[in-house]
Amino acid sequence: MQLDRAMARAWAEVDEDALLHNYRLARSLCRADTRFICVVKANAYGLGLFRTAQTLAETGADWFAVAAPEEALTVRRAVPNAHILLLGPADASYLPDLIRRDISLTVGTLGDGKAASRAAQALGRQAKVHVKLDTGLHRLGFTDAAEALRLKALPCLAFEGIYSHLALRSDAQSVAQEQLFSAMADAVAAGGLRPGMRHLLDSIGLTRYPQWQMDAVRVGAFLYGNVPVRWERYHEGKSVVTFKARVTRVAWVKQGEGVGYDDAPLARDTRVATLSAGYIDGYPRSLSGKGFVQLKGRRARVLGLICMDQMMVDATDIPDVQPGDEAVLLGGGIALTEYADWGHLNRNECLGLIGRRVPRVYVREGKPVCVSAEMNED
Secondary structure, eight states: OOHHHHTSSEEEEEEHHHHHHHHHHHHHTSOTTSEEEEEOHHHHHTTOHHHHHHHHHHTTOOEEEESSHHHHHHHHHHSTTOEEEEOSOOOTTTHHHHHHTTOBEEEOSHHHHHHHHHHHHHHTSOEEEEEEBOSSSOSSSBSOHHHHHGGGGSTTEEEEEEEOOOOOSOHHHHHHHHHHHHHHHHHHHHTTOOOOEEEOOOHHHHHHOGGGOTTEEEEOGGGGTOOOHHHHTTOOSOOOEEEEEEEEEEEEEOTTOOOTTOOOOOSSOEEEEEESOOGGGTOOGGGTTTOEEEETTEEEEEESOOOSSOEEEEOTTOTTOOTTOEEEEEBTTBOHHHHHHHHTOOHHHHHHTSOTTSOEEEEETTEEEEEESSTTOO
C-alpha cells in the first residue's frame, strides 16, 4: 500500500524503535538463562502480526506465543526458524498443518492430547506439546496431576513444557497459585512425564514476581507500551502506537443544535471538526462525549455520538484547524491510561480495537519504512 494512501484517512503509526526499547527493557528484568517468549497474539496487540514478529526477531527474539492457529502459521511465515507456542486450543482440522510446521501445541485436557497424538501418528511425526495446568485462573488446563499423567501413554507426543497463568487478584492468591503449580509440576515429573521448561509469568507477573521466572516468561503488553502499573513510576517503557485521522470538514454549528446522532443541544456556537475515523476503525463509541483528541498540539473534546466511520470534535478554541490536518486519537499527548479510563476499557483492549482497515505505518528513527494494510500481509 502506498504511504500517501495509507495516511489519507486514518492510520496507526508503529514506532519500532520504541518496540525494541521495550523488548530490551523487559528482557533486562530476566536472568540470562530465562527464555523470553514474545506474546504476539491478537495481531500483536493491534500492531500488525507479521511485521512485528519480524522486527522482534531482528533483535534476537526467537520464541513467540499466539492464541489462534492462524496466528501461529503467520508467525511461521514471518520468522521461519522461530519457536512458536500456540496458547489456545486448536480444532482438529488445524492440527496436521500445525504439526508439520513445528508449532508447539497447548494440551490442557486428555482430549487435547488424544487429538494431537492421532494427528501426529497420521503424519508419522512427533507433536511438540506444552501441558497447561489450571492453578486458579479457571480458564484452561488440567486441575489434577494424575489426569495430566495419562498423557504419558499417548504416542507421538514430545513434551516440551508445562505452564500455568496467574490470575493476579492479590499477592496471597498469586503465592498460592505458584505453590500449586510447582507442586503439580513436581508430581507430573515424579510420575515419569518430564515436560521440560516451566513457565508461569506474564508481563505483570514478571514485574511483580521476578523470583518465579523458572525457565521462561511470556511477555506481551509490556512490549507494546502497556507497562504494568508498578513500573509506570519509572517512565521507562515507551508508547509504541499513535492512532491518527484526518480532519475532513470544519464548520460552525449554532447554539442549541445537536451534533451527529446525539440530540443534546450545544451550549454555544461551536466550530465542529469532522474526523475520518469512527468506532469501526477502533475509536470506541464509549468515548462519545468523554474523550479528547489532539489537534495542532491542543486538545479537542469529542462531540455527540461517535459514528461508524467518522467522529466530530469541538475545535472552537483551535481556530487554525483546517481540513487535511492530522488529529491524534491515541498516543502522543493522549496517554493510553487516560484513553482507557475515559471509556472504562482495558488498556490492551484499546490497542487491539484498532480496526483491520486502518493501515499500520511502521516508523524507524522518525521516518516511515513500511506500510501494512492487513494482519497477514507480507
